[in-house]
Amino acid sequence: MILSEIDRDDAIAEALDALHGTTRAGFFRRAALGSAALLAASTTPASAAIGKRDEAILNYALTLEYVQDSFYSEVERLGTLSGALETQAKTVAAHERAHVKAFREVLGSRAVKRPKFDFRGATEDADSFRKTAVAFEDLAVAAYKGQAPLIQSRAYLVPALAIHSVEARHAAWIRRLAGEVPAADAFDEPRSMRSTLAIVADTHFVVNTRSRRKPKFTG
Incomplete structure (x- = not known):
């Protein structure tokens, strides 16, 4: 219909x-x-007047998108997966790259730089990928939900919500492939910026640029 x-x-x-x-x-x-192009279309030259709070939120979202983009793109390059899991990863990788591109176009010179990543084996076999992908997608959904009420400009809120719904679809998709209930609860809880970034830091996936360790693949 x-x-x-x-x-x-x-x-x-x-x-x-x-x-x-x-x-x-x-x-x-x-x-x-699509949501990524909508973000760019919603923020024409007026984006030059972006407020400090919205700038911080968009850069925070970009940081999370960098993690996901690099994770899925590395799996894609490695050729780790096959079948339905490979289809999911390739599709999501394209989405995350589009999200990164849109946020960078909106933020321009104010966009945070992409860090280096070492995913410590999480991209090297299907089981590790599934577990990590479920955690990443659930985290992204909760993170977007936590920031949406704080966005001041409607020009950024509408596309951010569009991306949030896509991330929720990603989460349900990978949960099903991992044998988990796609939507376990009737209500989802948001997650704060502080707690989300603490979780990302605890993974040790972000590589210290002064570290001697040289991961085989970096985002």
């Missing part, structure tokens, strides 16, 4: 026009672009 079949009097379309301040064609054109 398509929108025109249930919205014969254009009431829904008109409501969308009013809500998003755009034409119906423009709204659906944006929707077709």
Whole structure:
């Protein structure tokens, strides 16, 4: 069923026009672009006036996307997976790269730099990948949920929520492939920036640039 079949009097379309301040064609054109392109499209030259809080939140989100992008892209390069798990990883890798690109375009010179990563074997076999991917996706969903109420500009809130829903789909997908219940609870809890970054630090996946250890693959 398509929108025109249930919205014969254009009431829904008109409501969308009013809500998003755009034409119906423009709204659906944006929707077709996907969440990453929507983020870039929502932040034209006006992004130069981005507030300090929103800048910090976007850079925080970019940091999490760097971790996921590097993790999935490394698995892809290694050719570790096969079958349904490989399909999931390749699809998510493309999504995460798109998210990174969109955040970097919005932040410009204010974007934090990509760190180096050593995933310590988590990308080298299917079991390790599954466990790590479930943890990463659940963490990303909780992290986005924790920051959404704090975003001040609607220009950033709408696309951030669009990315959040995609991350939730990633989480459900990898949970199913890992033999876990995709949605275990009726309600999800948010996670603060401090606790999320502490978890990332505890993984020791981020490599100290002064360390003598040279991982085989780095993000």
